[in-house]
Amino acid sequence: MTLLSFVDDGTILAQSKQLDDNNVGLRKAYKIIYLLFVAFVLVLEHDKTELFHFSRRRDAYNPSLDLGYAPHTGATPLKPKTYWRGLSPKQRRLLYRSCVVPIATYGYRLWYFDGARNKGAMNQLKWMQRKAALWITGAFRTSPLRLIPVHLMLKKLATRAVYCVATLSDTHPLRSMMGEGLLKRAAPHARSAALMTPAMRGKVKSTVMEVDERVHTLTESFKPFAPEARPAAIIYKGHRELERTHYVSGRVTAPDAELNAISCAVRLAVKQANCQHIMVFTDSMGSAHRAVDPGVHSGQAFSLSVCRALQEWFEVDDLRCITFVYVPSALRWDIHDTLRSQAAHSVLDSWSSTFQDPTYRGSEFLELQRAAATAIVPQWGTLAFNLRTQYY
Incomplete structure (x- = not known):
């Protein structure tokens, strides 16, 4: 029996020589998962759970199974095809940022938080972005693309997610998982951080614990129901x-x-x-x-x-x-604009400083220079596609 989890979807796979044995195993596996959900005071959505069973006999026919993108990271290899050739570098970068990045970072808060062991997932995302950078420029070595490094991009998104908790209403269901300082008027969940002992809080590593610890760095206050x-x-x-x-x-x-x-x-x-x-x-x-x-x-x-x-x-x-x-809204003001800007500038400053270190930049980076013989550095606001290198 194999369980595959895709953030909010689940798939149970069963393999045996007899299909009848698969049915028995699937029933037992589903019951175990259901009881685990009940124990953690969670709701198992039956319409999002899929069951598959295959025969291990050599003469049996098993249909192909498309499991979508890779679990945990959602990253998919970017494979250039012939119909990409008509796109400009700017259009390719826009396509990557608009389509690939949201899919690759979908559900990242489940594995990206303080204390998480995510080296494998990070390496997959870095490999994916390097392939995307080569595809965008059409070169064999990376160059400045206005593509923020993966670890800084996730840091920016995580900071924004932490700050968004401060804008929730006092009775929002998410507050029921937080500590006493963020619980407000929400009833504490059975697994809430507010009910944990100090020793338990030191051992548990999760997104909820990260939010509970870092949201206090936000100095601005919000009133959702002003x-x-x-x-x-x-x-x-x-x-x-x-x-x-x-x-x-x-x-x-x-x-x-x-x-x-x-x-x-x-x-x-x-x-x-x-x-x-x-x-x-x-x-x-x-x-x-x-x-x-x-x-x-x-x-x-x-x-x-x-x-x-x-x-x-x-x-x-x-x-x-x-x-x-x-009547379209002429004035569009978002309470998150300032927070999003602060989070973005913070990681960009970190990117600029770490990029000066040769060990971080690596030996495979293609050094580009302007007409004034000054090196081109990573920038977020301008597109550094002026010099495009091709090797044949």
């Missing part, structure tokens, strides 16, 4: 504001929060006297469509309240109508 950030509904009649209200959406997604705001606005608008035409201005047309869709979907309760209110409002006069107007 009064100003709650879904708001403002009612206007002409240019005169009639009513303004705020509601707490709770633990919902951003589209559901938008749907809640639309629901609040509509229910307030239909109560206005002599109201014949309602115009809803929103920057989320997807939520606007769902607002009048009574079918089963996330936030259905908000949609049903809108439909009930509009049904009673329309029955009074057939000439009444409602219009949804799409």
